Amino acid sequence: MSAINPMQARNRKIRVLMAKVGLDGHDVGARVVARGLLDAGMEVIYTGLRRTTEETVRAAIEEDVDWVGVSILSGAHRTLLPKLRRLLDEQGASDIRIIAGGVIPQEDIAELLAGGVSRVFLSGTSVSEIVDYLIAETRHD
């Protein structure tokens, strides 16, 4: 069998881990985005509330996701997101990329982007904007 391998494209799914780190328990945004990604044909792994960065990294690696989406509304992003990036890199998972969503001040966005977060989506971003970004930016190896 060499001529046809229709499976190549067919079975590749974009996988996204939706994570809540820290103590913030508001996950409406995360749930709405997850539903949007589902509707766009992606596989979304949801790990629930109050996960540590260590647990999140382990989940991302075990699930072999393309993206970790982190929703933060309590202001802990400046501490938690760089830590998440560092731990992923340490475990040889620098190809797993991070997007962040929530309420994040302008001056922090540059800092987060410099610290290895690929993109920041502020609260109120339309779901289709996030979907389009992920489809365009996922590496298909």
Place this chain on the structure above:
Amino acid sequence: MNIKPRDPFAPATDQNGADIATQAERWKAERFTPQADAGREAKSFVTDVGIQIKPLYTPADLDCVGFDYLEDLGFPGEFPFTRGDRAGMNRTDPFVISAYSGFGDAEICNGRFRKLIDIGTEQILVALDLPTQCGYDSDHEMATAEVGNVGVAIDTLADIELLFDGIPADSIKRIGTLGNSIGPIVLALYAALGERQGIGWDRYTVNLQNDPLKEYIARGTQILPPAPAAKLAADAVEWCAAHAPNWSPMTVCVNHINAGGAGSSMGTAIALANAQHYIDLLLARGLTIDAVAPLLHMFPDERHDFFISVANLRALRRIWARMMKETYGATTAAAMACRTTVYGHGQEALAEPLNNIARTAFGTLAYVLGGASYVYLAGYDEAVSTPNEESARVALRTLQILANEHGFRDTIDPLGGSYYVETLTAEVEQQIRAGMAEIERIGGALPVIETGYGRRVMTEGAVRRQRAIDSGARPWVTVNMHPQKPDVPNSAFRGDKTAADRQLARLARVKADRDGKRCATALAEVDRASAEDRNVVPAVLEAVRAHATVGEIVEIWRRRFGTFVPSTDF
């Protein structure tokens, strides 16, 4: 107005005997529909709860919903309390101007409280930071980067004392906090505060949210599994029934459930099921409904549609009254009158935050016209941070304007009798009752959590809302109409590093200075009371007096009752 009980099969007629329903149809066909058909209706007119709004309401609509003045409305302060839970309502007994505030540590927060009281705040509900709400001390690993962020850090009685330094507990109408998952602890802290300030429990009023069940589906500070959490919440109410019957130890919340996507009608149904769960626990302990019901408040919420909001408050009071009387056999007005706390919101946006002042004012006006008893108003910057001093002042001033200018509280239930509002009140009541019936079918409040039902309802609703915004079906100025770039100020949720350091130092000092033996003995008694299924409040009160920390007490419960793991439903 000439409304009296009607034969539901007789058509509505005006004084000339003309058939109003027929006339209304004629008017619509001849006058209105041509306008609508010309494409001049700007949107769909479907409310967030799914009720379709008609272009015009007439007495014929009241007939449709079987409106009966004496049965459905009655009079303020009388069954079924639709027009008000109190006789004089805002005319004699105005809503209480309230502030929800807290940030950093007790020391810095105390200054804000004094300013708020200076400018006229009548009740302060303390916003706690997430570690405190989730039962972690400020020095716990899980508290990293969260101390003092979204509220004030409270670890021990020393913090509460400092928080109310120079603010006697009886100097304002009510003090309190949310403390949904740590109800008995915050109750004990406020009881001990009175002791330290030398003020008897009968001389001040404490209000708690203490409603753990909604946390599991809506707000996310849950700690224990739902059943023991509800038991501990009921302990706080039972203790108040015996020792502080004028306190309000439980406020059953719609707001977070609605905000999370359920919609105000389904949110109200879920909240009422939660209330029934708590009430049933308390009645099983031998308390009477007449003793229990007055200790509970409801916290309704509708932030999308003004008139649905008015209707929701009125329908809620009617349902509560009938539920208390018919299901539980309540005999007193105090037990049948639903007292409501509200928190004024609109669709607040990140872009151009000052616009949120207008939004929250309109949202709050609906609550005032609907007859709420205790009224808070969101700061215009609340979507991005704990309100700063200016936005807290503006919120308070807006409440004072609503209370005193424009004549909003000159007469009782000013929208009562409106064809529109009465029709909506009946329709909203129907929606809530349908929701309650569905919840009863799946087994009540706990299965709503355990089966994932509540989360599913909320996710569906949240997705529906998002689609309405993304498609433009629900106009939102600066978001999907005249869109502007969101502007999150650099001050957003900035934890105050010095506050966190001060908090950690104070916690270390309290732990070093306290009588270790007394504290250990008290904590052991908390464990025994929990194990033996006794009311934990007396033991917790002694523990907080001994400067046991919030985290130490919660840890006992974690070991004793386990922790909650949510259903896998998304």
Place this chain on the structure above:
Amino acid sequence: MQPGEPRQIARAISTVENQSDGYEAILAQAYRLPRWAEVIGVTGPPGVGKSTLVDALTAHWAQGGERVAVLAIDPSSPYSGGAVLGDRIRRVRSGSYDNTYFRSLSSRGHVGGLSATATDLVAVLSLHRFSRVIIETVGAGQSDIEIQSTADCTVVVTVPGLGDGVQASKAGMMEIGDVFAVNKADLPGADLAARTIENALSAAYMGTAGVNAGASPATSALPSAMATPGIAALQRRHGDIARDTSVWVPPVLPVVATEGRHIAELARVIHQFLGWSDSNGRRADRSRERAYAQILRALTTRLLAPYTRPAGTEQWPETVADWIDRVASGGASPIEAAVEIMTAQRNKTAANG
């Protein structure tokens, strides 16, 4: 696990699941293992606490030092093909063990309660030295039928109050369980739920829970002709007391997965079943069933490849394009079309030499 190992395992699983470059080589190696991980299937209707039970069992075996992997399967959306996979929320106890691995899988349109590559993934996990793989099925009831041939031991989970067990028997759950667990056994009605299942089982089995000696003079006289198709299926898996020397009667165990109560007991019964089915060749029978199903699947995929429309395309494959309109407009039957298409394909292959 060694540093970097979870990453390697995860990548290998993706490669096989996506059938991307190199997957055939991985499978060729994995299927040459003399012995696979023991596969424990956990199935049951929605809401019975499957994920929590899987977590508790994982922690139990991991605590004993075993390498344990979990494949948790959730349904995919029939419209978008996407999925929200939430079973990981319940990874609470087992998450603290380094010698565990957890993977959430979408069924990706596959019907039968598993994903199409589930068995392949068991092979991959065996290659990565896992001694035990727990598979949590979709949990849609009746359709979760595949687990019985995939797993070496299938645990059917139920809870008190599920329509007195009627639902379980209606959903075909009675026929696939080697062991039954009544979860949330601290709730009222747990005894009733257990008794209901035991009653249903007693219609098909004689003997007491666990291993029974069979085929004595006393039992050999019993008629075995009463077997319904369901009972016959059970007898193939668990033995027929009228003919076999040893018979397994599925035990019904109460557990409280959230608190880890009676989990050791459940694990012991699972071991007992595995030992029994190993000793009398029934586990080998099951492996053969599994192998047959896998061969059939591989054949199907390959034989149909020339005729399969690639996902996301509107284009009819060249091989069948001519026949679409003819069949749709009443010019031929699908069977006639198939015969002609296969003949044409055969000739083409022959011509290409």
